[in-house]
Structure formats: C-alpha cells, structure tokens
Amino acid sequence: MMTDAPEVPVIAVDGPSGVGKGTLARALVQRLHWHYLESGALYRALGLLAERRGVALDDARGLAQLAAGLELLFADGAVWLDGEELGDSIRTEAAGRRASQIAPLPAVRAALLRWQRRCARPPGLVADGRDMGSVVFPSAACKIFLTASAEARAMRRFKQLREKGFNVNIARLLRDIRERDWRDSKRSVSPLKRAGDAFELDTTGLSADEVMAVVFKRVEQTWPLLKRG
Numbered sequence: 001m002m003t004d005a006p007e008v009p010v011i012a013v014d015g016p017s018g019v020g021k022g023t024l025a026r027a028l029v030q031r032l033h034w035h036y037l038e039s040g041a042l043y044r045a046l047g048l049l050a051e052r053r054g055v056a057l058d059d060a061r062g063l064a065q066l067a068a069g070l071e072l073l074f075a076d077g078a079v080w081l082d083g084e085e086l087g088d089s090i091r092t093e094a095a096g097r098r099a100s101q102i103a104p105l106p107a108v109r110a111a112l113l114r115w116q117r118r119c120a121r122p123p124g125l126v127a128d129g130r131d132m133g134s135v136v137f138p139s140a141a142c143k144i145f146l147t148a149s150a151e152a153r154a155m156r157r158f159k160q161l162r163e164k165g166f167n168v169n170i171a172r173l174l175r176d177i178r179e180r181d182w183r184d185s186k187r188s189v190s191p192l193k194r195a196g197d198a199f200e201l202d203t204t205g206l207s208a209d210e211v212m213a214v215v216f217k218r219v220e221q222t223w224p225l226l227k228r229g
C-alpha cells in the first residue's frame with residue numbers, strides 16, 4: 001500500500017462546503033509558514049480545464065488523463081493553471097458544482113492522490129478538503145473536522161461571494177450547499193466522513209478568530225516544540 005509521508009508534519013482540515021476550512025487553513029499557514037494544499041481548488045481547476053477542453057464531466061478516462069497532466073501551482077494565495085492565474089473563475093458556485101460532479105469518479109481521485117501527497121514537504125503542510133485526514137494523509141498527526149449548520153454556511157458563502165462582487169441568491173446557495181453535502185457524503189469513494197481520530201469542532205456560533213484559537217491549541221498540544229512564525 002502506498003503510504004503518505006509521516007515524517008512531515010501535516011494538519012488535515014476537513015468538513016463540508018462553506019464551513020470555513022479555507023479561512024482556518026490560511027490562518028494556520030500564515031502563523032506557521034507551512035505549505036498549503038487547498039484540495040478543493042484541484043477539483044475545481046480540473047472541472048474548469050475539462051470544460052475548456054471539451055471533456056465531458058462523466059468521462060472518467062478523459063478526466064483522469066487531464067488530471068495526470070495537471071500543471072497546477074499554488075503561490076501567494078493564488079492558483080495557477082498552465083501559467084495562467086485562475087482568479088475567481090474557480091470560485092463560482094458553478095465551478096463548485098462541476099468539481100463535486102467529477103469528484104466521485106475513482107479514476108479522477110486516484111490520479112489526484114499522488115499529486116496531493118507530493119505536497120507534504122518540510123517544514124509542514126496544512127491540507128484542506130473532504131478526505132485529507134481519512135484518505136490522503138491518514139497518518140497526519142493533527143486532524144480537524146469542522147461542522148456548521150447548512151444555514152450558517154450558506155450565509156457565510158453569501159457574504160464571501162457578495163464581497164467578491166458576485167450577484168448571489170441566499171436560497172439558491174442554501175440549496176446548492178445541501179445538494180453538495182448530499183453528493184459529497186453519499187458517494188462511494190472517499191465520502192465526506194470524519195476520520196475516527198479527528199477533532200470535531202462545530203463552528204456555527206464561532207468567529208474565524210475563535211475557531212483559529214481553539215484549533216491552534218490543538219496544534220500546540222500535538223507539537224509542543226513548534227516554532228511559530
């Protein structure tokens with residue numbers, strides 16, 4: 001069996017759409033100066049590439065081929081595909097829906113697994129997604145699983161997208177979130193599921209700073225000698 005890299009410290013942050021994984025992961029990265037893997041962006045970028053190349057979202061073989069050659073780079077908070085900064089084109093709800101349509105395909109997940117594991121490099125990695133703690137980095141020393149009500153997540157997404165200038169409808173967002181929750185938790189491969197050894201935190205009534213404070217305590221308990229940035 002292929003193993004992940006246990007010698008590199010990994011913080012796995014998992015949870016459903018709009019729960020604040022990205023906000024927490026970025027705060028951790030900023031504090032620790034570790035690498036960042038935003039796995040959702042991988043699926044989003046692959047969906048975008050498929051659309052551009054005319055590969056159907058149910059063409060498992062075609063998508064796996066695209067995934068195997070994916071030239072994706074995360075740098076300075078931006079995502080680059082084949083040298084092009086993707087910007088907000090992967091942040092729309094349509095891009096999220098496309099990602100969750102291709103994500104259940106085993107061939108796609110297998111093709112992206114190696115890519116994701118290569119991101120575990122010193123001094124450490126913060127990885128966010130749905131299966132970071134359960135499948136991609138099962139031996140991560142620190143696993144966080146965030147939850148929040150669908151309504152709270154829809155409201156957060158609403159504010160986020162509005163700030164970016166998108167014209168969004170809260171009822172539609174809530175429906176999208178529920179649909180994606182359903183798809184992400186019901187699929188047979190890597191469904192959204194808390195790893196048995198993950199620390200679960202309900203963020204419904206918490207601010208981003210409060211979430212970070214609770215999680216950072218866990219991180220310090222995990223690595224007491226941690227050098228902070």
Ligand code: C5P
Pocket residue numbers: 017018039040041043044096099100101103104128129130131132180184
């Ligand atoms: O996290 P984000 O909303 O960007 O993810 C978009 C979609 O990609 C999710 O709804 C999910 O279907 C898929 N995904 C996944 N596994 C991950 C990250 C994202 O299946 N590790």
